[in-house]
Amino acid sequence: MTPIGRDDAARRAAEELLKPGYEKESWLDRLYRYVTQFLGDLLDGATGGGTAGGVIAAVVITLIILGVLVLVGRQLRKASRAAAPAAGGLFGERALTAAEHRAAAERLAAEGRWSEAVRERLRAIARDLEERALVDGMPGRTADELAAEAGVALPAFAAELAAAARSFDDVTYGGVEGTQEAYLSMSDLDERLRRARPAPLAPAHAGAEGGSGATGGDTR
Missing domain, CATH: 1.10.1510 (Hypothetical Protein Yqey; Chain: A; domain1)
Structure with a gap:
């Protein structure tokens, strides 16, 4: 059997993905496919780049994985906070009179x-x-x-x-x-x-009048 080259494999993969069955591919599956393809390209580059290329590729891959984990964790925390009622909240989910x-x-x-x-x-x-x-x-x-x-x-x-x-x-x-x-x-x-009725607020001018009376009252 004749070995399949990388370009030929990529062409066949593209043709496969153009089939109607892939039109309903979820965004998560599409993202997973893109990431794995990108990582595969990095590994191929590292293989042909010697020791230095391998180290650089390993660092890049590690950073990418860490970034993905941080993003996923952040989204999960947001979803958890949105789904759960506020801690210590007084009311429940339903708004009642x-x-x-x-x-x-x-x-x-x-x-x-x-x-x-x-x-x-x-x-x-x-x-x-x-x-x-x-x-x-x-x-x-x-x-x-x-x-x-x-x-x-x-x-x-x-x-x-x-x-x-x-x-x-x-x-x-x-x-x-x-x-x-x-x-x-x-x-x-x-x-x-x-x-009960709320406590009335003192008029703003009351304090000024009171102060004026106190000042001008006893002049001794």
């Missing part, structure tokens, strides 16, 4: 599922505050972030909001079992927050 979270919490409480009921009740609080524009609707918000921001708008509830956030984190991430007492406390906070 405050009333829907509240109703879900009541159903869970009726079934004695206190941990889940506590979570849903704090979500009801968070969504209610968002719906009333007392806090921003920030994606991936944590319970602690909610308590901090809501505590600015409703300073009288700051301590209770911080305690509610700790209760949420305990039953969600700390392995602590929810209790009826914890749920009733969260429910009571929810009801009082629904009736």
Whole structure:
């Protein structure tokens, strides 16, 4: 059998790839074919280039492989972050209203599922505050972030909001079992927050007037 030269083999490979069956080749298969062909060319060059050529080819191939591994790892990490909910996030995948979270919490409480009921009740609080524009609707918000921001708008509830956030984190991430007492406390906070109004902001000119009065009052 007559040996097939490299040019002849390349021509036959090209003819093979032009067949209709390769039109549906996936991008991953095409990329793999291009890479293996490129590496094959490098190895052929190294074989004919002596020791120095072999060393250079080995270094280039190593760098290429490392680069591919880095790119693949980066894409996998991006895909993992996109698929997973934010760590410590307050809400789940579904966007519900405050009333829907509240109703879900009541159903869970009726079934004695206190941990889940506590979570849903704090979500009801968070969504209610968002719906009333007392806090921003920030994606991936944590319970602690909610308590901090809501505590600015409703300073009288700051301590209770911080305690509610700790209760949420305990039953969600700390392995602590929810209790009826914890749920009733969260429910009571929810009801009082629904009736609460934000603290009024002092007018900007109030401080100036006050300072002016203090300065011009007693001239002794």
